Amino acid sequence: MDFSWIIPYRDLLLHGAVLTCVLLAISVTLGFGIAILLAVAQVGRSRFLRIAAKSYCTFFRGTPLLIQLWLIYYGLGSYLPHIPGLRGSFLWPVMREGVFFAAVALTLNFAAYQGEILRGTLLAVPKGELEAAKAAGMRPGMVLRRIWLPRAIRIGLPTFAGEVILQLKATPIVFSVTVMDLYGAAYKIRQDTLLVYEPLILVATFYVTLTFFITQVFKRFENALPTSR
Amino acid sequence: MNSSTSILQYLSISPPGWGGVLLTGAVATLLISFGAYFVGMILGLFGAIGKLGGIRPVGFVLNVYTTVVRAVPELVLIVALYYAGTDGLNRVLSWAGVGPIEVNGLVAAIAVLGFVQGAYMTEVLRGAILSIPVGQLEAAKAFGMRPTLRFRRIVLPSLIPNALPGFANLWLSVIKDSALIAVVGYQELALAARVAASNTKQYMLFFLAAAALYLAITIVSNLLFSALEAHFRRGHRPIH
Numbered sequence: 001m002d003f004s005w006i007i008p009y010r011d012l013l014l015h016g017a018v019l020t021c022v023l024l025a026i027s028v029t030l031g032f033g034i035a036i037l038l039a040v041a042q043v044g045r046s047r048f049l050r051i052a053a054k055s056y057c058t059f060f061r062g063t064p065l066l067i068q069l070w071l072i073y074y075g076l077g078s079y080l081p082h083i084p085g086l087r088g089s090f091l092w093p094v095m096r097e098g099v100f101f102a103a104v105a106l107t108l109n110f111a112a113y114q115g116e117i118l119r120g121t122l123l124a125v126p127k128g129e130l131e132a133a134k135a136a137g138m139r140p141g142m143v144l145r146r147i148w149l150p151r152a153i154r155i156g157l158p159t160f161a162g163e164v165i166l167q168l169k170a171t172p173i174v175f176s177v178t179v180m181d182l183y184g185a186a187y188k189i190r191q192d193t194l195l196v197y198e199p200l201i202l203v204a205t206f207y208v209t210l211t212f213f214i215t216q217v218f219k220r221f222e223n224a225l226p227t228s229r
Numbered sequence: 230m231n232s233s234t235s236i237l238q239y240l241s242i243s244p245p246g247w248g249g250v251l252l253t254g255a256v257a258t259l260l261i262s263f264g265a266y267f268v269g270m271i272l273g274l275f276g277a278i279g280k281l282g283g284i285r286p287v288g289f290v291l292n293v294y295t296t297v298v299r300a301v302p303e304l305v306l307i308v309a310l311y312y313a314g315t316d317g318l319n320r321v322l323s324w325a326g327v328g329p330i331e332v333n334g335l336v337a338a339i340a341v342l343g344f345v346q347g348a349y350m351t352e353v354l355r356g357a358i359l360s361i362p363v364g365q366l367e368a369a370k371a372f373g374m375r376p377t378l379r380f381r382r383i384v385l386p387s388l389i390p391n392a393l394p395g396f397a398n399l400w401l402s403v404i405k406d407s408a409l410i411a412v413v414g415y416q417e418l419a420l421a422a423r424v425a426a427s428n429t430k431q432y433m434l435f436f437l438a439a440a441a442l443y444l445a446i447t448i449v450s451n452l453l454f455s456a457l458e459a460h461f462r463r464g465h466r467p468i469h
Contacts, residue, residue, distance in 0.1 A: 059444065061447075063440045064404075064443060065408075067422070067443060071433070071437065168302070169301075171302070183305060196313075204309070211300045
């Protein structure tokens with residue numbers, strides 16, 4: 001075992017670790033927002049929205065993330081330059097990078113899984129509470145905002161930690177679209193130094209540590225909130 | 230973009246169309262998934278029995294196995310095991326005096342994914358075995374059934390309905406994880422689509438076609454698993 005490469009490559013590794021965390025944070029936060037819309041659409045009255053949200057979830061849950069990533073990076077990416085005006089806009093430098101497509105793919109993928117979970121927890125909120133809210137004179141929008149969603153999110157909280165960890169474990173795939181995340185850094189070190197195991201062991205340790213850290217944070221968070229029905 | 234005829238040309242089965250390559254890839258994906266699922270189930274069965282057996286060192290080793298495999302990203306595991314596996318095998322072979330061999334990509338993919346599946350399968354089966362009412366096992370014991378007979382006649386039939394939802398999830402995840410094998414260069418559906426796409430520059434078309442094939446596999450699998458569950462749950466009280 002030879003770990004002497006850590007010192008010369010420390011910046012690459014550190015950048016990679018930060019990028020992994022940033023991708024995780026972005027995709028979980030934005031994905032959760034989209035997931036709420038997807039879940040509400042799936043239990044809502046509009047037939048069109050229901051079918052649209054359901055198809056979205058089926059597509060993103062039924063195909064590998066790798067295919068989604070390549071579809072977005074190579075497929076959509078090849079159309080972007082043809083959209084008039086986009087090339088000159090201030091967004092272009094961001095939208096040219098692999099990391100932008102990686103964040104989009106991870107976000108859309110996370111939204112689909114979390115959307116399915118929230119759909120289930122929306123249906124698990126006791127009917128009586130919604131009826132009570134209605135009886136107290138709340139309009140449908142307010143019931144959703146004040147009672148239905150907060151309760152549903154709270155019921156779904158114990159599974160949320162697991163979803164975040166699954167998402168963390170999904171992030172290394174972004175190296176396949178030239179993103180230098182932590183795994184991408186390990187990949188480059190392997191190519192440079194021809195060491196196979198040591199870089200992989202190092203990044204694996206990082207992922208396990210981060211997983212442990214996430215579970216601890218969520219445990220604290222869950223204990224602070226009354227999650228029982 | 231293209232007219233519909235050229236899309237059909239691109240997707241036609243025989244060359245210069247790439248449909249055949251995609252379908253061969255889909256077959257490879259199914260083969261890898263079936264193989265890995267089977268290997269995983271065997272590993273999981275032994276893992277679950279080992280974990281519940283109560284022998285301390287065995288339980289410890291199995292705990293390390295399931296914890297590490299489930300905490301490390303699949304991609305890292307697959308790459309590490311792929312190299313470690315072929316490298317280790319060749320070292321053993323050279324130690325035994327046999328020259329190095331080229332490990333078949335399909336076999337390596339099945340072994341690696343099966344090892345990963347085994348960890349998840351262990352937990353699913355352990356949970357399913359634990360959910361069997363103790364009284365039933367005690368009754369079987371009281372009738373004088375030996376452990377193997379008890380396992381075959383009582384444990385196995387009653388764990389299947391409990392384990393089926395977990396099995397279904399794992400089957401869907403092994404199909405999706407098999408796409409990661411593309412990273413180590415074995416041509417299954419994802420890599421086939423990439424090869425076709427980069428040769429024709431029709432990225433959107435071929436990745437959508439691959440996605441459609443994956444979707445078809447998962448949707449058919451879903452239907453099969455709900456039918457299986459309905460079959461094995463016959464006579465059970467409905468859950469809702």
